[in-house]
Amino acid sequence: MAKRSTKLTNKNKRGSRRAASERARSPSNGGSGGGGAKGPSVLGKWVKRFALAGLVLGLLGVLFLSFAVGFAAREIPSFYQLKTTQNAQTILVRARDGSEIVELGPSFGEWLDYNEIPETMTNAMVAVEDKRFYDHYGIDPIRLTGAMLEGIMGTRARVGGTSTITQQLARNIFLNTNRTFDRKAREAVLAMALEWKFSKQQILELYLNKVYFGGGAYGIDSASRKFFSHPAKELSVAEASIIAGLVKAPSRYAPTADVQAAVDRARVVLRLMREQGYITPDQASVDVGAVKLKQQAGQNSVR
Helix, strand or coil: CHHHHHHHHHHHHHHHHHHHHHHHHCCCCCCHHHHHHHHHHHHHHHHHHHHHHHHHHHHHHHHHHHHHHHHHHHHCCCHHHHHHCCCCCCEEEECCCCCEEEEECCEECCCCCHHHCCHHHHHHHHHHHCCCCCCCCCCCHHHHHHHHHHHHCCCCCCCCCCCCHHHHHHHHHHCCCCCCHHHHHHHHHHHHHHHHHCCHHHHHHHHHHHCECCCCEECHHHHHHHHHCCCHHHCCHHHHHHHHCCCCCHHHHCCCCCHHHHHHHHHHHHHHHHHCCCCCHHHHCCCHHHCCCCCCCCCCCCC
């Protein structure tokens, strides 16, 4: 009986030692294995917290932006009101016999409805100023991201070159030309509000009739009459490329300021139109330098 009791005691001891050894090897025990499992668990909790915080902030940002855009869209005048509002008055000085001496201040041509604007003119403007115009909702995320990366890498000296056609329209109608982040933010909100309220065709109609082209000319009809002596409805591909190229820097590229600069810029526009499929290679090879420009009696002081 004593022998059997001794055997049972020894067996229990061996079982206890085996159980203790298994518990020591188990990752749930506080050994080195347990410490390794705790690290990822804590890190995972922090990752989840940051992800949740980012999601909440993102949702709040979207809600705030939606509210801002909706409020701006409500405050924007109607399409008819924007059509009939001009930025300034033109003063025409005449001689006693009624002949024109000089035109002071901005000049506005005939307002052209969208279906009256030559297709080559709209294509030229979209090609050079906003090639993704028909795909975005007021701001171009691809263009904006590229500009931000350039800014971070130090390859851009100032904010600029990111504005879509809609943003340019918002700036021309409602804002100033100060290059600040505050103005760019308001410009972006107004651009999205314009896209919310108006169609792409309406935006292009407003833009092409209101944007400044240099030499005191506002709108493509005024620019066409000033530079080519005929209405914008008669614009050729070469003439449209010259006008589209002026928007970037009207005082630098206007034919009244520098004919060669205007021609060189127009060649850039023709190349972009060809690359984007708006014109054929033959049309892109047109001699822009051969375009007949209007002889200017006097330089308009407004630029």
